Amino acid sequence: DTEVTQTPKHLVMGMTNKKSLKCEQHMGHRAMYWYKQKAKKPPELMFVYSYEKLSINESVPSRFSPECPNSSLLNLHLHALQPEDSALYLCASSLLWGLAATYEQYFGPGTRLTVT
Amino acid sequence: ILNVEQSPQSLHVQEGDSTNFTCSFPSSNFYALHWYRWETAKSPEALFVMTLNGDEKKKGRISATLNTKEGYSYLYIKGSQPEDSATYLCASNTNAGKSTFGDGTTLTVKP
Numbered sequence: 001d002t003e004v005t006q007t008p009k010h011l012v013m014g015m016t017n018k019k020s021l022k023c024e025q026h027m028g029h030r031a032m033y034w035y036k037q038k039a040k041k042p043p044e045l046m047f048v049y050s051y052e053k054l055s056i057n058e059s060v061p062s063r064f065s066p067e068c069p070n071s072s073l074l075n076l077h078l079h080a081l082q083p084e085d086s087a088l089y090l091c092a093s094s095l096l097w098g099l100a101a102t103y104e105q106y107f108g109p110g111t112r113l114t115v116t
Numbered sequence: 117i118l119n120v121e122q123s124p125q126s127l128h129v130q131e132g133d134s135t136n137f138t139c140s141f142p143s144s145n146f147y148a149l150h151w152y153r154w155e156t157a158k159s160p161e162a163l164f165v166m167t168l169n170g171d172e173k174k175k176g177r178i179s180a181t182l183n184t185k186e187g188y189s190y191l192y193i194k195g196s197q198p199e200d201s202a203t204y205l206c207a208s209n210t211n212a213g214k215s216t217f218g219d220g221t222t223l224t225v226k227p
Contacts, residue, residue, distance in 0.1 A: 004159065042120075042205060042217035043160075056214065090160070097213060102148040104162035105215075 004108035006091050012114045015081060021111045023074040023091030031097030032074040033105065034066060035090040043090055049074060050097040081115045088112050120208050122218035129196050130226055136192045137221040139206030143187035148209040151180055151191055154220070155202040163191075163204075196225040 004025045013019050023032065031050050035043035048056035049068040057066075063085075065077040074091055088110045094103040121140045129135050141149065151163040164173040169184040177194045193200055203220040210216075 040219075042219050044217075045215055048213070058214075092160075102165050102167055102209070104150065104165050106162065107152075107159040109157075109159045 004091055004093055004106050006089075006108035006111050008111060009109070010112045010114075012116060013078065013081065014116055015083070017081075018077070018079045020078065021076040021089055021091075021113075023076075023093075023108055024072055025093040025106070026072055027093065027095075027106065028071075029093035029095050029106070030071055031094045031103070032068060033092040033094075034074070034076055035092065037088040037090055037110070047076075048097055055097065078113075081113075083115045086113055086115045120206060120216045120218040122204075122206060122221050124221060125219065126222040126224070128224045128226065131196060131198060133196050133225075134192070134194045135196055135223065136190050137204060137223075139189045139191070139208075139218055141187050141189070141206070141208035141216075141218075143184060145210040145212070146184055146187070146208060147211040149182055149189050150207040150209065150215070151189070152205040152207065153202045154205055160205060193223070196223070198225045198227050201225050 007022045033048050034046040037043040045058050046060045047066045052068045063080050067075040090110045091108040092105040094105045123138050148167045150165050152160040154160040164180045166182040171182040173180050179192045182189045201224050203222045205220045207215045207217045
């Protein structure tokens with residue numbers, strides 16, 4: 001199984017809502033990532049988890065709260081988002097992560113988020 | 117080069133043509149260069165990871181080269197097929213483990 005799954009595929013939420021994005025992989029990977037991708041722009045790294053510990057937070061606003069409850073699951077909790085947060089949110093995993101890592105990343109199909 | 121840059125932004129070729137595109141990246145703190153293929157409505161798919169100056173990788177009709185001293189990588193597709201139509205992304209990893217993606221080159225292969 002070389003698949004990274006993400007749910008939901010689409011999400012529409014108001015600025016006062018709380019919602020969560022879910023990402024799952026069963027490849028035994030110990031590194032998981034969240035990226036944000038705006039239309040016609042490249043994916044931007046948000047968070048990296050390595051062995052269920054947050055290793056990188058790219059100065060992401062606190063209205064985005066990641067969680068890695070186990071090695072197969074990665075969540076992104078959303079609260080009080082702004083319309084400019086509307087984007088495609090991609091999850092990825094790799095075998096390992098660390099300084100000077102070269103492991104290829106496996107991506108999920110993404111969650112298309114619209115904030116109204 | 118301060119960011120990862122890809123050129124051209126888009127490319128239209130006929131089936132059977134060979135093509136290539138470029139990824140330029142900062143050579144300072146460089147550790148690895150990744151190429152991905154991203155088809156519409158699908159997940160980005162990893163093609164190659166390269167780390168050493170002069171590295172060459174090949175997968176079927178697709179190959180890539182790496183020049184870390186001057187900070188560029190080329191992706192070549194030999195005998196393009198319609199199924200090669202996709203956006204090709206490169207990402208540069210620093211030795212701190214951070215990935216920066218280029219804007220991508222969108223390839224359209226006409227039958």
